[in-house]
Structures are given as C-alpha cells and as structure tokens.
Amino acid sequence: MASEIRVFNTMQQAKVPLQPVTPGKVGIYVCGPTVYSFVHIGNARTFTSFDTVVRYLRYRGFEVRYVRNYTDVDDKIIKAAKETGEDAIALAARFVREFEADAKQLRLLPPDVSPKVSETIPEIVGIIEKLIARGAAYQSGADVYFEVRKYEGYLKLSKRNLDDLIAGAGERELVGEQKRDPLDFALWKGAKPGEPSWPSPWGAGRPGWHIECSAMSAKYLGETFDLHGGGLDLIFPHHENEIAQSEAASGKTLCNCWMHGGFLDLEGAKMSKSLGNVVRLRDALERVDAEGLRYFFLSTHYRQQLAFSDKSLADAEARMEYFYETLKKVDERITGKDPSTPLGAGFGDGPLHGDPNRFLVEFDEQVSDDFNFPGGLGVLSGLFAELNLLTDKPPVKDKPMVGRTLVALREVARKLAGALGLFELPPTEWLLHRRDRQVIAKGLDRKKIDEMVAARDAARAAKNYPESDRLRAEAKTMGVELMDSPAGTTWKIAA
Ligand SMILES: [Zn+2]
Known part of the structure; x- marks a missing residue:
C-alpha cells in the first residue's frame, strides 16, 4: 500500500492529504515567468521544485495536467521594451524562446499547456465582465478595478489585515488612478500610447497582472483545481488577488491546495531581479552540470530557504559523479x-x-x-x-x-x-562531460593529455614499462590520472 501524499497547504498552514477533484487525476497550475529578461536561478529553483512534484505524481500513477503560463503582457515588459526600442510583444516572444532554451538545458518537463496572456484576452475580458455584473468590480475611466471590500474572503491566504494594508497603501496610489479604495487593483488598464492593447467593452487596453492566472487556470484546469504553485513572494498580492477574482466570479473555491517555494539566497539576500543580485540560469549551467544543479535544488526542502554558492554547486556535481x-x-x-x-x-x-x-x-x-x-x-x-x-x-x-x-x-x-x-x-556520457568541464575549469591542456595517452599506449604495446610508468607519473604532476583498461589507457582528473 503506497503512502498517502500529504501537502503543506499555505491556506491552512498545515499538511493536508492530496484529494484530487477527480480521483486519479491532478490539475496543477504554476505561475510562470514574466518574460522581460533571462530567467535567474532563484526562479529556476521554483520551476524545478514543481517539475519534480509533477514527476513524482506521475511516478505515483496520477494523470497530471501541468499548466505553467507566460506573462507576456506586463509593466516590466513595456518598460524593458522602451529601453531597447523593441516592440513589447516581440521582446516578450524573444524571452519566451530564451526561457524555453534554458528550461530545455535544465531538462525541465515541458508543461502540458504554456498559455500566454496575449493569447487569452477573450477569456480575461469574459471574467472581468462577470465580475462587473456581480458587483465585484467597477469601471473607472478607461480602467476596471476589483473592489476588495466587496469580496469577503480577501487576504485569507496571506492572513493579512485589510485595514492595516490600507493604512500603509495610501501613498502608493498612482497618479491618474481613480479607485474607490487604495487596495483595489486593476483588472483592465486603458491603453496608453506605445503600449500593446486590445479592444474591450471598456475601450482599448490591456489586462492587469493578476487576472491572467484566473483566466488561464479556469480555461485549462476548470474553476476548481487541485494544486497551485509559485514562489513565496507571490502569496501577496498576486495569489490573494487570483483567489478574489476567481472566487468572486465563479462562487467556487479556486484551488484546494496552495504550495509555495522558498527563496534562493545569494550572499545572504533573496535573489531577485529587483535587487539586482541575480545569477542567470544559463551562466550557472556553464559552471555546473544540469543534473548537478537539480541535485543542489532538491537537496533542500522546497519550502526552505536555500543558500547558493559556488562550493555548494561543486559539491552537488561531485555527488552526481x-x-x-x-x-x-x-x-x-x-x-x-x-x-x-x-x-x-x-x-x-x-x-x-x-x-x-x-x-x-x-x-x-x-x-x-x-x-x-x-x-x-x-x-x-x-x-x-x-x-x-x-x-x-x-x-x-x-x-x-x-x-x-x-x-x-x-x-x-x-x-x-x-x-x-x-x-x-548514460553514465559513460555524463562522466565524459564532467571530465571535459573539469579540463576547462582547471585550465588543463587537452591536446597534451591525448598525446600522453597515445604515448603510453605505444609504450605498453612495446612492453616498455619504465616509459609507461614515467608517463603515468608525469600525468600525475598535471593532476591527471592515467588508468589501464582492456581497451587501452583511459584517464580522469585526479581526485
Ligand atoms: Zn499567477
């Protein structure tokens, strides 16, 4: 009898049994990258955690539907596009391709569906219309806002207090926004010159950040699904807002279990693009094997903080060896x-x-x-x-x-x-890759090593054992160990 799967649910702050809506099937939604630059290893850790959750659930015989979105319409993308002079949608499409190349190198499973905001506009508009009809959202000029006071369960995930938040939020209100309450958040933003926009019942505009995940999860997993994942920093406001939008629109529980991954620390601070202390995934993968990096990520529980260092990567790769x-x-x-x-x-x-x-x-x-x-x-x-x-x-x-x-x-x-x-x-292939990386990392002369191997094979064929031993000793001074095998001399980096 296999062990019952229990999952820490942020909503209940406790481990709960995994009880899928449809027995034997699991629907999981993971908030994906905002594609305005290269993915960093803090995000890569989160995606690796959920990748492994999906793998384990499939290993346990569940039929898993895995959805991870791309946020390809967003303030950060528009800002980055202005800086490079690119079209915002084109810049996002470029970084989707870069993300997919990096994800492939890290050997993340491709999700079953990877929806994009730009391809989900009709569904997003549909939910906003529903929210307005139900009195949970209101139009203000060319914008539409969600009215947090109208949704009773607001902040039930983050356990925050609305009045405290409002007291602290007053100054953050942006010029030009006409909101009833400072914490009301945008579902739809009226078009501004030079920004991507789509037609809507409220005029041309684009979605706010949070509504996309409500629209995409409902479209691909239904109004209530099993697992929702993301980094710890998404609990508030993003996931809180997702819950408010989805539940106010459908009247149903959005998700039965909320999973959040811990931060990756670099030199004692959370790695984040806004702090500027990031290591790009592709740079890390030049220094460490992809499975070594995966081993490093998985060696700490997904909810715990994980400290990144060159030594920890080297240790993980040595373990893989x-x-x-x-x-x-x-x-x-x-x-x-x-x-x-x-x-x-x-x-x-x-x-x-x-x-x-x-x-x-x-x-x-x-x-x-x-x-x-x-x-x-x-x-x-x-x-x-x-x-x-x-x-x-x-x-x-x-x-x-x-x-x-x-x-x-x-x-x-x-x-x-x-x-x-x-x-x-295959083990031989992985070990050869590892050796090649070590040759580069230690600055060894590959050609010279190959010559010594050939010379030693020749010496052994001629039964010139003193020369064969001399070559072995010479290699050792270079940090290379020559070994005998039925197929001739082989070598590895000396321990
Ligand atoms: Zn999301």
Whole structure:
C-alpha cells in the first residue's frame, strides 16, 4: 500500500492529504515567468521544485495536467521594451524562446499547456465582465478595478489585515488612478500610447497582472483545481488577488491546495531581479552540470530557504559523479564488461540480498510527506551504498552470486531517478562531460593529455614499462590520472 501524499497547504498552514477533484487525476497550475529578461536561478529553483512534484505524481500513477503560463503582457515588459526600442510583444516572444532554451538545458518537463496572456484576452475580458455584473468590480475611466471590500474572503491566504494594508497603501496610489479604495487593483488598464492593447467593452487596453492566472487556470484546469504553485513572494498580492477574482466570479473555491517555494539566497539576500543580485540560469549551467544543479535544488526542502554558492554547486556535481561512477560500475558488472568479475556461471541465479523493493517503500515514505525530496535523495544514497557494497573489489567469494540483486537494484535506481529527474544520461556520457568541464575549469591542456595517452599506449604495446610508468607519473604532476583498461589507457582528473 503506497503512502498517502500529504501537502503543506499555505491556506491552512498545515499538511493536508492530496484529494484530487477527480480521483486519479491532478490539475496543477504554476505561475510562470514574466518574460522581460533571462530567467535567474532563484526562479529556476521554483520551476524545478514543481517539475519534480509533477514527476513524482506521475511516478505515483496520477494523470497530471501541468499548466505553467507566460506573462507576456506586463509593466516590466513595456518598460524593458522602451529601453531597447523593441516592440513589447516581440521582446516578450524573444524571452519566451530564451526561457524555453534554458528550461530545455535544465531538462525541465515541458508543461502540458504554456498559455500566454496575449493569447487569452477573450477569456480575461469574459471574467472581468462577470465580475462587473456581480458587483465585484467597477469601471473607472478607461480602467476596471476589483473592489476588495466587496469580496469577503480577501487576504485569507496571506492572513493579512485589510485595514492595516490600507493604512500603509495610501501613498502608493498612482497618479491618474481613480479607485474607490487604495487596495483595489486593476483588472483592465486603458491603453496608453506605445503600449500593446486590445479592444474591450471598456475601450482599448490591456489586462492587469493578476487576472491572467484566473483566466488561464479556469480555461485549462476548470474553476476548481487541485494544486497551485509559485514562489513565496507571490502569496501577496498576486495569489490573494487570483483567489478574489476567481472566487468572486465563479462562487467556487479556486484551488484546494496552495504550495509555495522558498527563496534562493545569494550572499545572504533573496535573489531577485529587483535587487539586482541575480545569477542567470544559463551562466550557472556553464559552471555546473544540469543534473548537478537539480541535485543542489532538491537537496533542500522546497519550502526552505536555500543558500547558493559556488562550493555548494561543486559539491552537488561531485555527488552526481559518485552516483554516475557507481552506475557505470554496476552496468559493467551486469553486462559482463567488467573483466575482473566476468559474468560467470551463477551470476544471475543467486538468492536476493535483502528485498530490493524496500528502497521504493522508503522513498515513498519520505517523498509522500510534502514532497520531501531531500529525504528521497537520502534513500537514493542508501541504495547507492548498497550497490557499491555489492560491486566492491576485490571480488569476494560469493560475489558471483549477487547478479540478480544487482539487476533488481539497478531497476529500482532507474525508477527513483525517473521520479526525481536524475540520471537521464548514460553514465559513460555524463562522466565524459564532467571530465571535459573539469579540463576547462582547471585550465588543463587537452591536446597534451591525448598525446600522453597515445604515448603510453605505444609504450605498453612495446612492453616498455619504465616509459609507461614515467608517463603515468608525469600525468600525475598535471593532476591527471592515467588508468589501464582492456581497451587501452583511459584517464580522469585526479581526485
Ligand atoms: Zn499567477
């Protein structure tokens, strides 16, 4: 019996059982990027968390519909376009393409639907009309505002107090806005020269920021759905406003469970574009392997703060190297390519060493508890320790008998890796990529290494062992370890 999945719901400030609206199916909406510049690794962490939530739910057999939007109409985009002299819609389209290239490199799953504001205008207008008809919104000049006093549940997610907020909000009111209450927020903004606009019953204009998510989630997931995700900074005002708009329009609960990811810190401050202390995802991916970065993200619980540093990235990649080295060794043993322990009689038919499926059970116990991926990685570590134990050299007497266990544990590793989005490359390929990155990072001369490998092969073929040993020693002074293999000399970066 698989463990019940429990999720921390920001609305209740408690873990609640995941009970999908339609049994066996999960609808999840994640607020996506505002596409006015390159995605930074703080956002990448949030998207990786929800990517792994989706992977785990699918691993558990749920049919998941994953929606993540693009905010391609927004004040920040218009501002950026004015600075570059580009058309705002064209600038947004360019950064959608850049985001997709980065997401692919990080191997994020493509969502089932990635709607854009610019393609959802009729639905947005439809909701605003409904809100006006229900008395929850009002037109003021060319703008339309949501009237927060008319919606009783306002601030139920963020647990803030309306009067406190209004007392603090007075000065923030923008010139030209005619609102009944300072906290009323724009659903529709009348067109200004040089800005993208669409026709509407209130004249040409464009949507406010929050209404898009209400329109898109209803369009693709229905008026009530299962999980809504985003970064912690979206709770107020964005998610609060989404709830107000959607629930005032439909009279139904927008979402049954609100999930929020923690911040990524850089040198003690939250990484954000507005603070200017950002590391772009693509810059990080030049320094660290994509799975190393994913491992780093998943090694801290998604709701906790995570501190980013070069050392933490290096540690994560070194850990990935250990996993891949182990998988390589196991695969060689299973396929009989490991010459020190040939696939011999009895390899595949010994008794199982323990129950390999215990790792699957332990993994579920961990991860079903509010997507505790660090706990899941801990189980993975236990599994890899076991794999190393079974493949240790020199082979001991009963080692030819471990084959069945190795094959079974390798399959368990494959399943857990799939649930976490790790080990997607063949081990040899990943290890070669890692070595190439290290050669560059350490400033080594690749050509020189290749020459030494060739010279050593020649020396060994000529049975010139003193020269072969000399080359090995010389390589070592460069930080390179030469190794013997049936296929000739191989090498790696010395530990
Ligand atoms: Zn949103």
